Structure formats: structure tokens, C-alpha cells
Amino acid sequence: MTTVLHLGLGNFHRAHQAWYTAHAPGTWSILGVSLRSASVRDALAAQGWRYTLAIKDHRGAHYETLGVLRGVLVAPESPEAVLDAVAAVDTACVTITVTEKGYTLDAEGELDTQHPDVQHDLQNASPRTLVGYLARGLARRVAQRAPAITVFSCDNLPGNGRKLQRAVARFCALAGIEVPLASIAAFPDSMVDRITPATTPALEAECEAQASGPSRAAVETERFSEWVIERRTVGTVPDWGAVGVQWVDDVAPFEQRKLRLLNGTHTLMAHLGRWRGHTYVHEAIADPVVEAAVDDLMAEAVDTLVGTAADGVVAYCSALKTRYANPALRHALAQIAVDSSIKLGVRVAPVLLERAARGLPSPACYRALAAWVAQSAADIAQGVGVADPARSTLQAALDAGRSRNDQVRAAVSLVASALDTEAHVDNVVSAWPAPPT
Numbered sequence: 001m002t003t004v005l006h007l008g009l010g011n012f013h014r015a016h017q018a019w020y021t022a023h024a025p026g027t028w029s030i031l032g033v034s035l036r037s038a039s040v041r042d043a044l045a046a047q048g049w050r051y052t053l054a055i056k057d058h059r060g061a062h063y064e065t066l067g068v069l070r071g072v073l074v075a076p077e078s079p080e081a082v083l084d085a086v087a088a089v090d091t092a093c094v095t096i097t098v099t100e101k102g103y104t105l106d107a108e109g110e111l112d113t114q115h116p117d118v119q120h121d122l123q124n125a126s127p128r129t130l131v132g133y134l135a136r137g138l139a140r141r142v143a144q145r146a147p148a149i150t151v152f153s154c155d156n157l158p159g160n161g162r163k164l165q166r167a168v169a170r171f172c173a174l175a176g177i178e179v180p181l182a183s184i185a186a187f188p189d190s191m192v193d194r195i196t197p198a199t200t201p202a203l204e205a206e207c208e209a210q211a212s213g214p215s216r217a218a219v220e221t222e223r224f225s226e227w228v229i230e231r232r233t234v235g236t237v238p239d240w241g242a243v244g245v246q247w248v249d250d251v252a253p254f255e256q257r258k259l260r261l262l263n264g265t266h267t268l269m270a271h272l273g274r275w276r277g278h279t280y281v282h283e284a285i286a287d288p289v290v291e292a293a294v295d296d297l298m299a300e301a302v303d304t305l306v307g308t309a310a311d312g313v314v315a316y317c318s319a320l321k322t323r324y325a326n327p328a329l330r331h332a333l334a335q336i337a338v339d340s341s342i343k344l345g346v347r348v349a350p351v352l353l354e355r356a357a358r359g360l361p362s363p364a365c366y367r368a369l370a371a372w373v374a375q376s377a378a379d380i381a382q383g384v385g386v387a388d389p390a391r392s393t394l395q396a397a398l399d400a401g402r403s404r405n406d407q408v409r410a411a412v413s414l415v416a417s418a419l420d421t422e423a424h425v426d427n428v429v430s431a432w433p434a435p436p437t
């Protein structure tokens with residue numbers, strides 16, 4: 001048995017990398033680590049770590065039971081076991097899905113040394129952050145003379161593997177941990193794609209009624225799936241290529257296309273869609289106002305794609321809209337809206353800034369930013385609040401007593417400091433969404 005250690009056992013992992021690993025040739029199993037809560041571990045433990053994946057498209061649903069997990073560790077309960085797992089000879093490679101904020105990076109994409117959890121981890125042997133676990137776990141791996149491993153970053157960040165490697169190296173330097181990082185681990189970049197809503201009681205009830213496998217912690221996803229990984233590995237890794245993974249020399253064009261077209265329009269819909277009274281993606285894309293805004297943002301993003309990234313982009317955009325319209329998935333806009341101050345910084349701001357540098361106007365990018373500020377202000381005014389790492393700053397920025405210009409200036413500076421110049425602020429204010437009728 002050969003183990004893939006996975007850090008961040010959310011739905012996306014269970015729909016994506018776990019599916020590829022379950023279908024890869026050979027006998028692979030996954031040891032999952034939840035970095036925060038015990039709830040998924042508890043649900044999965046009660047059913048022998050098996051779970052149902054409901055794969056859905058316009059034609060209907062197909063239920064698959066995945067038995068690839070062999071256990072789950074909850075990091076806050078057993079940090080030592082997690083460090084041991086990073087170091088274990090049996091651990092062939094590591095995959096990671098911890099969301100953008102889990103990388104604890106600053107606006108420049110470097111380790112955020114001011115982050116309270118990073119500061120905690122620099123001083124303490126029991127980590128709280130992904131970077132702390134990797135740095136201390138890899139040090140243990142070196143001490144045990146275990147072979148080098150590949151760490152696959154699978155989150156929506158440009159240059160995700162490289163960023164993680166730099167963050168771990170910086171952490172080691174600051175913590176005085178001596179790890180020859182380049183010889184103990186490889187950190188390839190990767191682009192991952194599969195739309196995966198959060199689990200709901202309705203999905204569990206549906207699986208209970210329709211599927212033959214267990215129903216708790218079931219995951220629903222679309223049929224479409226893509227994983228493009230930089231060909232830069234050490235040690236043993238599953239033959240994911242046999243089940244559809246593309247190994248390439250440069251992931252950047254794939255990740256740029258996906259982040260700017262899919263994720264950018266997702267974040268736009270998350271705010272403009274809710275502003276217009278919608279709850280789910282398939283409802284938002286059926287609204288002509290939202291659809292037009294999506295088309296415009298795609299067109300602005302397409303202008304920034306060059307070389308391989310631009311290949312087949314018209315078909316790519318049209319396939320995206322079919323995926324959004326998938327009526328079988330209940331993909332909540334509120335789920336996508338989470339952490340928007342970070343997401344906009346990698347999904348929309350680069351398009352806007354590249355276009356501005358070329359003297360091109362970007363009304364659709366401004367519309368996306370305006371929809372975010374407007375809907376976030378509405379959420380705060382209604383007492384719903386915003387789920388965002390910059391929550392307190394954002395709440396203060398969007399205080400109802402401030403002028404719209406001041407609100408926008410303070411909010412967009414959280415996304416990228418280059419956006420708080422007056423020209424951008426005025427353009428965002430002018431792109432304010434019309435009140436829903």
C-alpha cells in the first residue's frame with residue numbers, strides 16, 4: 001500500500017484529487033488531514049472512511065462510492081501525528097487544498113510574517129498553519145533520512161507550488177530550521193478544475209435515497225474535471241496521467257486561463273448574482289444582466305491571454321457557460337463569495353492592471369469590483385456580515401456612514417494597493433450595479 005498524504009480534506013479534494021487517486025493504477029490510499037474541524041472525520045469514521053461522490057450534469061446523476069481514504073487526522077487534536085505523517089517513509093507524496101488564505105501569504109505572495117498564526121508557528125513546535133506543518137514535517141523527514149517527496153499544491157493561486165516553496169523556505173530561515181528544501185521536496189505548480197458545491201442535508205438525503213453507498217459527507221460535483229501539473233516531481237507519485245491528468249512543462253497558461261475566465265466570472269456572479277436576488281450559479285447565469293456581465297468580463301480577460309493560454313478560448317468560454325447552467329448542481333453564490341478580497345486579487349485585479357498598462361478600458365472588471373463592494377456593504381448593513389480574512393477592515397471600510405467613494409477606496413485597496421488610485425476608484429463607483437427591480 002502506498003500513501004498520498006492530503007492536507008485540507010474539504011469537498012474539493014474528495015471530488016477531485018481523491019477521484020484521480022482512486023482510479024490511478026496500483027494500490028494507492030489517502031491519509032487525509034483536516035487542518036481545522038473534526039466534523040468530516042467524525043462523519044467519515046462512522047462509515048469506514050468511504051463516501052459517495054454524486055457526479056451530475058444536464059443528463060442526470062451518477063453515484064460512485066470512493067473507498068480510497070484510509071484514515072483522517074484532525075491537526076489541532078494530533079499535531080504530532082500530522083508531522084510524523086509528513087515525515088513517514090510510507091508517505092509517497094503530499095497533496096494540498098487549503099484555499100487561498102491557507103497559504104498565509106501577504107499581498108506580494110510571500111509568507112505573511114505578520115499573520116498571528118505564522119508568528120505562533122515560528123515560536124512553537126506544534127504548528128497551526130500549512131506552512132508550519134510542511135517546514136517542521138520536512139525537517140523531521142530529513143532527520144529520519146526518508147526519501148524526497150513531491151508536494152502538490154492544488155489551490156487557485158497563480159504559481160501555487162512555487163509560492164508554497166518560497167513560503168516554506170522563508171519560514172525555515174526565520175525559525176532557524178535547517179532543511180535542504182530543494183533536495184527533500186519538489187513543489188510543482190498545478191491547475192485544478194472541478195466545480196464542487198458544499199454538502200447540504202438535501203444532498204445527504206438524496207444519496208440516502210438514490211445511492212448504494214454511504215450518505216454522510218457525500219459530495220456532489222460535475223462530470224467535467226481537469227488537472228494540469230508541472231512535470232517536476234521527485235520520489236513516487238501515482239500514475240495520474242493514466243486517468244486524465246496532463247503533465248506539462250509550464251502550467252502558467254492553463255492556470256491563467258482558468259483563474260481569469262472561470263474563477264473571475266465566478267466571483268463576479270457571486271456578488272452581482274446575489275445583488276440581483278439569486279442564490280445559485282445556475283439561476284444567476286440565466287439572468288440576462290448577469291450573463292452579459294459574465295460575457296463582458298470573459299472578453300476583457302481573453303484580451304490578456306497570450307500563447308497557449310489563448311488556444312481554443314472561444315470554446316472554453318462557451319463550455320464554461322454550459323457548466324454554470326448545470327441545473328443539477330446547487331452551487332451557492334454565497335459559497336463562492338467567501339474570501340473575495342483575496343480571490344479578486346488573483347482573478348480580476350491582474351486583468352484590470354494588465355489592461356490599464358496597455359491603455360485598454362476595463363468596464364467589466366470595474367463592474368465586478370463594484371458588485372463586490374455593493375453586495376458586501378449590503379451584507380454588512382443587513383447584519384449578515386462578510387466571510388473574509390480581511391473581515392474587520394472590510395466592515396470598517398464599508399461603514400454605512402462613509403461616502404461611496406471612501407468605501408470603494410478602502411475596499412479596493414485590500415484587493416491590490418495599485419487599485420486605490422483615484423482613476424480606479426472613480427471607475428468602480430461609476431460601475432455601481434443598478435438597484436434590483
Ligand code: CS2
Pocket residue numbers: 156192193194195196262263266267335336337343
Ligand atoms: C470557486 C472555485 O469558490 C470559488 O471561489 O470559484 O471553488 C471553483 O468552483 C473551482 O475553482 C472550480 O474548479
